[in-house]
Amino acid sequence: MTFFILRRIGLGLVILLIVALLLFGMMHMIPGDPTVVALGPRSTPEMREAFRQLMGLDRPIFEQLGLFLGRLSQGNLGEDVWSRRPVLTMILEVLPYTVTLAVASFIWAVALGIVLGCAAVVHHGRWPDWLIGVLSVGLVAVPSFVVSLYSLLIFAVTLNWLPAIGAGEPGDIMGQARALILPSFAIGLGWVGYVSRIVRAAMIEAMGEAYVRTLRSFGVPERKIIYRYALKQAFLAVLSVIAIGFGGLLTGSVFAEIVFSRPGLGKMTYDAVISRNYPVVMGTVLMTSGLYVTCMIIADVVTAFLDPRVRSAL
């Protein structure tokens, strides 16, 4: 098991290296002089030359690559072009907000999605199944920024129950939790529908397995078959999809972050792209890839833990 986890982590590092190489290549293929971007159009040629030497842009490309990877291996993601602050520090500042939002959205969405999916299977082919089906597709179809705006208008502006913007003051746990409700609702809602659909599909597949017929032929109650047996199999099938989805949430929550003015990785990436702040873009993209890879490793380990066939093959 330890070896399995170490191997997964090693593979994750390889993926991150590939991402870093692609990013490095892309930075050098972007048209335009990076010194102009950094120093502005009114900089003198001397200033640009000095900057080029400072950043090591005058050296051969392979030397630059070596320097880039060397810095990366020390956890140095470079500096913000404008504020000159280390990118890593900036990311670590907003990361907790992003992770709490993603975790909060996901816990309730996955829990409710699984419950709805199971309910649809229990009443398979009857009206609750149809109702949950229509509801789920509807939830998937509504974009999260629409939910964001409407929930903001209803619960924050009209009813004034919850804060409209911000992430709460530092140290104020209740305030932070209250500020989390609306964004996590907006982000999670679509996932409820999505998870309930895949849980339903995976459960129906599981209920068609031969062992379910065996259990039925022994008179084992349907509820027991569904919750004790089929759900475990269905969860394994859903797990990897959920893990990828969770990775996507870490940057995909950009709309909710903008609407609710929350600091976060998504908003940071968006701002950096708009202002051509390349080191920050690189840093956030690398960080997102790292989080994705972490999610996949966790999903693999959980799968190995739940599935004896996978576990024994380790």
Add this chain to the structure above:
Amino acid sequence: MNLEFGFNRVTGAALAEPVLDIGDLTISYGGGTPAVQGVHLTVRPGEVVGVIGESGSGKTSLAHAVLRLLPQSAVITGQHLSLCGTDLLGAPDKTVASLRGPGAAMIFQNPMTAFSPLHTLGHQLTDLLWRDRTASKEEKRERILAVLKQVGLPDPAARLETYPFQLSGGMLQRVAIAAALLMRPSLLIADEPTTALDVTMEAQILHLMRELRAESGVAILMISHHLGVIAEICDRVAVMYAGRIVEEGTVEAIFADPRHPYTKALFACELSLIETGISRMPVIDHEALRRIAPVMRGAQ
């Protein structure tokens, strides 16, 4: 019908109330051509009855209909379908469920898929004893170990902790038979129990079933397309073709003197009886059969 065969060949027990009594049973899927048509079949206590036929003859539909295990699209009609004296035709699901296990227990074709891959065998066998709410965990464990021993599984205590994928098909089929015995059923329905196994395993499983039958006197309904299996274990055999039973009698009588053209054709296809050195394998000529046997007309 077949009163003269209604005694136990092994114990010579007198006529008794049949365990399974099927009268004029018809099964169709979604209103199409019936898969089973007007079938009569009885199984008496301690008797082993075989149903033989090729793929699609309706024998598995018949076996699964007893415990209402067919898909929802199946429509079952007929005079009666009595299991242990209870007519299950039109009976509420609850009644059927109460007889699943204690009334009739099933053994399925493929032991490799008959158990959940994600749970230990001990866990699954314990769950089958869900009806018994008074027995403690240890009592259930003892009962499970006893039946596993009975079916000749080596080191049963260790097997409880294993997962299905860690055992061979033959071993798993033994566990499946043990699971059925755990229910102390009146009838054992074996749906092609040896088809997914290799020849050695097949012989072992048949031997086991013969032993169990001699020990416990359980009635068995054996579904197979393999004449050897039927000859090995059954007292009586019913030959199914296109959803009907075309011939029925003692194994000796049918094997010695098959009357129906389909039965003859089936025998002609039996590999162990085919002469060596022939250039073509025999096939069943359905067109010819339909001409010879008018009962087949419109059946397919």
